[in-house]
Structure formats: C-alpha cells, structure tokens
Amino acid sequence: MGRLRTKIVRILPRTAICGASLLLSIFIGGCSTPTTTDNGPLVFKQEYSGNVSASLGTLGAARDSANDPTAPQFYWRRSTGALDSLSGQTGKVVLLNFWATWCGPCTAEMPDLEAISLQYPSDSVVVIGVSVDNNGDAFAKVSNYCKQNGDTYQMVIDSDYMLYRRYAVDGYGANFDIPYSFLISPQGFVYEYFVGKQQKATFVKEINRIR
Numbered sequence: 001m002g003r004l005r006t007k008i009v010r011i012l013p014r015t016a017i018c019g020a021s022l023l024l025s026i027f028i029g030g031c032s033t034p035t036t037t038d039n040g041p042l043v044f045k046q047e048y049s050g051n052v053s054a055s056l057g058t059l060g061a062a063r064d065s066a067n068d069p070t071a072p073q074f075y076w077r078r079s080t081g082a083l084d085s086l087s088g089q090t091g092k093v094v095l096l097n098f099w100a101t102w103c104g105p106c107t108a109e110m111p112d113l114e115a116i117s118l119q120y121p122s123d124s125v126v127v128i129g130v131s132v133d134n135n136g137d138a139f140a141k142v143s144n145y146c147k148q149n150g151d152t153y154q155m156v157i158d159s160d161y162m163l164y165r166r167y168a169v170d171g172y173g174a175n176f177d178i179p180y181s182f183l184i185s186p187q188g189f190v191y192e193y194f195v196g197k198q199q200k201a202t203f204v205k206e207i208n209r210i211r
Helices: 020-028 104-119 138-149 162-167 200-210
Strands: 052-054 075-077 083-085 093-099 125-131 154-157 180-184 190-195
Touching: 052 075, 052 138, 093 104, 093 162, 093 200, 104 125, 104 138, 104 200, 138 154, 162 180, 180 200, 190 200
Parallel strands: 052 154, 093 125, 125 154
Antiparallel strands: 075 083, 093 180, 180 190
C-alpha cells in the first residue's frame, strides 16, 4: 500500500476557498467573473477538444476516508482522441486540481499550475485540472477559459461532481470546497492533499519530495 501524508497542507482562510456557503451567490453572480453569461441548464455539446475532455467511462471506487491513499481511477481523451487514464500515468507524479471557472481562488492558482506543467518533463510530472462547472455549456466555458488564459495542461470536466466526491471525502469535501488538489505518487497513491489556493513553491516542494 502507498503511504498518505495525513496532514493537510496550508488550509487557508475562507477567502481562499470557494465552498458550499458560496454556492448560491456563485450561481447568481459568481465569486469571479464567468467566461460566459450562459447559466442555463447543463448541456454537453462535445466529448473532447484540444486539452479539454469530458470524464469518460467507469470511475474507480471512492476513497474510504481522508487517510485512504487510494487514487480513484478516471478516464479522458487526449487532444489526439486517444483514451487516457489515471492508471496510465503510473511512474509519474500527478498533481490533480479540482476547480471551476467561477471560483476566484481557483483561477488565481492556475497560472502556477500551468508553469508547473511546463517546468517538468511530461514523463515525470503531469498536471490534470478537473472542472466542476455545472451549468450552461460547461464544456464551452472551460474550453474558452483555457484558450483565453493559455492553460494547456489536461482538463477533465466533472459537472456531476462524481469524481470530486470520490476524492474529497473529508469535511472539506462535504462542503464542496475548491480549489482542492491531490498529489499522487508515481506508484499511483494519494500522497498528500491541499485545500485552498496554494503557492507554487508549496506544490514544487512536495512534487520534488516524491519524484
């Protein structure tokens, strides 16, 4: 079994986290400016395009607790259309980040995530963003946001929170707090998790610890 570091790194003040207490205001006005004004019923018009993909296939079983090192399986399509998966990243450190376009702390963190994705060889460290945008054309929102802001690392859309619920099983997850990040070891186990916006140096330090 893998070893999970049980401490939560840098649990920040509520101003650095978007959570359930913000959801009503988020859907009405947002905690940051949305990339589109379409807030109607959730629709999907595409499965994948560029670095953005819907979550595909059967998800792995949820973690039993915050101390469970299991990293639930999930699937997506690369820009080439090839099917990829979390298990396909074995041998690499994976930084998995749950976010949304309406979450100010999330979008403030993303330039650092982009920089990290470019800092390391792709066969060593992989950054995967999981968007929980869940109204309007979520695919278009995420895709447009990435194009406008130059985010090139892999994005997976999780509009029904099914993947989020499998990872975020502690008290913070119950509040649907984001950004919420998980560092997964080359052996495929959750090594550490982070609640709230982090500094790039925090991620880099922990990535280098397990590379």
